[in-house]
Amino acid sequence: MSSRLTGRTALVTGSTSNIGRSIALAFAAEGAHVIVSGRDAGRGAAVVDAIRHDGGRADFAAADLDGSPAGSHALAEEATRRLGGRVDVLVNNAGVFPAPSTLDTDEATFDHVYGVNVKAAFFLTQALVPPMIERGDGVVINLGSWITRLGVPRGALYASTKGAVETLTRAWAAEFGPRGVRVNAISPGVVNPPEIATSELGPRDALMVGTPAGRAGHPDAIGAAAVYLASDEASFTHGIVLDVDGGRTGVAVAAA
Structure with a gap:
């Protein structure tokens, strides 16, 4: 086990699977005490067991983040209690991705996606940042998306929520950075x-044709980026959106 986050505590929302799970595992492997959070207690327990099996520290906190201030504040209180009174790092990862076309999106779907992807993160940050400011130290990491800057035919609603999250990242960096709280995002x-190893072909590799990487990534790459942003190595890093996308949004590889 490494030690880049030894002594730190962290709450990772939506960490019972996929990217959130990889972030939680990576944090714990670097010495952090991690709160694994999500709706599925069984999957959450599996992540906690995996962390503890490898010698790390983790607990599960159930949360169904619907965007209500009460839901976010309740999770903040539970995580703070389980972590001994402080949350040093907040990772706003929880999100939903229904991808109806604009013409097929009803109001209930619109409100649900904004509630989970934007409002929940907003009110969770609102609850956890004040103690960070009092200590003069803390980190918030938001999760954006590559489709905020590269338009695709479907998913306009989801893309707009992630655009909002990336804008909040810059605004919060300006608001909280001078008071000791670093805020950044990963896209x-x-x-x-x-379960798809980096040496294997996966179902989404076709979307990466013509990029430098040439294939889809693995959630562990996002976990590694989150460790960097949470660590002291990123102490001079404020308000960025770190693209971990194999060059998908910024580079075109021309055929020879």
């Missing part, structure tokens, strides 16, 4: 399910 690219 994952096309990522295969975690």
Whole structure:
């Protein structure tokens, strides 16, 4: 076990599977005490067991983040209690991705996606940042998406929520950075399910044709980026959106 986050505590929302799970595992492997959070207690217990099996520290806190201030504040209180009175790192990862077309999106779906992807993160940050400010130290990491900057035919609603999250990242960096709280974001690219090894072809690799990476990524790459942003190595890093996307949004590889 490494030690880049030894002595730190962290809450990772939506960490019972995929990218959130990889972030929780990576944090714990670097010495952090992690709260694994999500709706599925069985999957949460499996992540906690995996962390503890490898010598790490983790607990599960059930949460169905619907965007209500009460739901976010309740999770903040539970995580703070389980972590001994402080949360040093908040990772706003929980999100939903229904992808109806704009013409097929009803109001209930619109409100649900904004509630989970934007409002929940907003009110969770609102609850956990004040103690960070009092200590003069803390980290917030938000999860954006590659489709906020590269338009695709479907998923406009989801893309707009992630655009909002990336804007909040910059605004919060300005609001909280001078008071000791670093705020940054990660923009994952096309990522295969975690069970697909990096040496294997996956169902989403076709979306990466013509990029430098040439294939989809693995959730562990996002976990590694989150460790960097949570660590002291990123102490001079404020308000960025770190693209971990294999070059999908920024580079075009021309055929020879």
